[in-house]
Amino acid sequence: ESWMREHGVVCSDALRLDASEAGGVYVRALAALREGDVVATIPRRACLTPRTSGAAAAIKDAQLGGTLALAVAVMYERARGADSPWHDYLRLIPDCEPVPLVWPEDEAARLLAGTELDKVKPSPVVGRGAYVS
Numbered sequence: 001e002s003w004m005r006e007h008g009v010v011c012s013d014a015l016r017l018d019a020s021e022a023g024g025v026y027v028r029a030l031a032a033l034r035e036g037d038v039v040a041t042i043p044r045r046a047c048l049t050p051r052t053s054g055a056a057a058a059i060k061d062a063q064l065g066g067t068l069a070l071a072v073a074v075m076y077e078r079a080r081g082a083d084s085p086w087h088d089y090l091r092l093i094p095d096c097e098p099v100p101l102v103w104p105e106d107e108a109a110r111l112l113a114g115t116e117l118d119k120v121k122p123s124p125v126v127g128r129g130a131y132v133s
Helices: 002-006 056-061 066-083 087-092 105-112
Strands: 015-019 025-029 121-123 127-132
Touching: 002 087, 056 066, 066 087
Parallel strands: 121 127
Antiparallel strands: 015 025
């Protein structure tokens, strides 16, 4: 929560962050939520993306996009350790997690609607496994 405050992330009182037994953090709704309820405000500068990563220039030069670019950004920031601005955040997330890339299409559409990841579309040329942004 201190990392969130330092980076301007604001969560609704309807949410609670809890530690998982596996060592990560998860979000629990404390009340019924309706479509359209604002549950958090996250400034773009607080988001780890290919553009905000310290590897942004290398990612751009290599013309990486989509999930590959994000994977490189996360790996780079993890490798920086305590020197990464996302160090405290990265310590909270699991080393391995099922990602939207492998979710069933209907589940991904439902859960990602209205998020930044909703803008990432499957590439019709290469199939469901390749994404472009």
